[in-house]
Amino acid sequence: xxxxxxxxxxxxxxxxxxxxxxxxxxxxxxxxxxxxxxxxxxxxxxxxxxxxxxxxxxxxxxxxxxxxxxxxxxxxxxxxxxxxxxxxxxxxxxxxxxxxxxxxxxxxxxxxxxx
Amino acid sequence: xxxxxxxxxxxxxxxxxxxxxxxxxxxxxxxxxxxxxxxxxxxxxxxxxxxxxxxxxxxxxxxxxxxxxxxxxxxxxxxxxxxxxxxxxxxxxxxxxxxxxxxxxxxxxxxxxxx
Numbered sequence: 001x002x003x004x005x006x007x008x009x010x011x012x013x014x015x016x017x018x019x020x021x022x023x024x025x026x027x028x029x030x031x032x033x034x035x036x037x038x039x040x041x042x043x044x045x046x047x048x049x050x051x052x053x054x055x056x057x058x059x060x061x062x063x064x065x066x067x068x069x070x071x072x073x074x075x076x077x078x079x080x081x082x083x084x085x086x087x088x089x090x091x092x093x094x095x096x097x098x099x100x101x102x103x104x105x106x107x108x109x110x111x112x113x114x115x
Numbered sequence: 116x117x118x119x120x121x122x123x124x125x126x127x128x129x130x131x132x133x134x135x136x137x138x139x140x141x142x143x144x145x146x147x148x149x150x151x152x153x154x155x156x157x158x159x160x161x162x163x164x165x166x167x168x169x170x171x172x173x174x175x176x177x178x179x180x181x182x183x184x185x186x187x188x189x190x191x192x193x194x195x196x197x198x199x200x201x202x203x204x205x206x207x208x209x210x211x212x213x214x215x216x217x218x219x220x221x222x223x224x225x226x227x228x229x230x
Contacts, residue, residue, distance in 0.1 A: 004158070033217060042121075042205060042222040043159075056217060091158060093218075101147060101166055101209075104218055106158035 002027065004107035005074075006092050012113045019079040019086070021110040025094030032075045033104060034067060037089040046090075049075060082114045117142040119208050121221035128228055130198055136191040136224045138180075138206030147209035148189040149218065150180055154202045162204070165189060176200065201228045 005024040013019050025032050030051050035043040048056040049069040060067065064082075069075040079086055089111045093104035120139045128134045140146065147166050151159040163174025170182040180191045189206060206221040 035220075043220040045217050045219065048217055093159075101164070103149070103161060103164060106151075106160070108156075108158040 004092055004094050004105050006107035006110050008110060009108065010111050010113070012115060013082050014115050015083055016081050019082050019112055021077040021090050021092075021112070022074040023077070023092030023107060024074040025092075026105050029094035029096050029105070031095045032069050033093045033095075034075070034077050035091045035093065037091060037109070039088075043091060046077075079112075082112070084114045087112055087114045117144075117146070117208055117210050117219055119206050119219055119221035121206055121224050123224050124222065125225045125227065128196055128226065130228055130230055131195050133194050134192065134196050134226065136204050136206075136226065138189045138191065138221060140187050140189065140206075140208050142208060142210070148180075148182060149207040149209070150174065150178070150189075150191050151205045151207060152202050153205065153223075159205065162191070196226070196228050198228050198230070200226060202226060
């Protein structure tokens with residue numbers, strides 16, 4: 001039983017480049033959440049998606065950030081023209097469709113470093 | 116708006132001593148509450164959750180927490196800690212209002228267990 005899979009685990013980009021982070025939810029889960037963890041801070045909600053739909057993107061920066069969860073394949077968090085302030089750990093979590101208990105299953109994170 | 120406050124950013128404790136990690140929350144609706152643990156360079160793992168029923172909740176690794184509605188608290192406790200409990204602990208609240216549903220996290224408490 002594979003858990004939430006994220007890749008890459010570590011990503012280094014220079015300022016101005018693009019970063020793409022991928023997340024495959026647990027089998028049977030159709031709800032995906034992205035969180036960002038900055039050094040010495042807690043997790044900040046970014047976006048909540050279901051298959052082919054963005055449900056809540058209230059935590060996403062207005063520019064350069066986008067997310068998708070296509071019908072087939074993993075969820076993608078895309079950061080264009082990265083800046084040093086984007087350096088953080090990005091965590092993906094999933095939950096089973098219809099679950100209303102709030103329990104999320106987390107991946108091990110993708111750590112982005114912007115030089 | 117809902118929020119979670121973890122007053123202690125770091126808690127040092129000797130092995131085999133008891134520990135309490137504090138969590139207070141603010142919400143205008145009925146809540147679900149969670150404690151997650153994060154070991155270095157890993158994702159978050161669920162320790163325990165309160166959904167309803169008994170206010171004393173037992174979780175994995177000997178941890179327990181008590182939901183106190185009048186004090187809006189959900190403190191985490193362990194009667195005797197081990198070196199392996201050294202980690203970051205996050206309290207979280209489940210927001211299920213409207214069409215969106217997501218976990219709101221506190222800023223975390225770093226538990227440092229020493230000999």
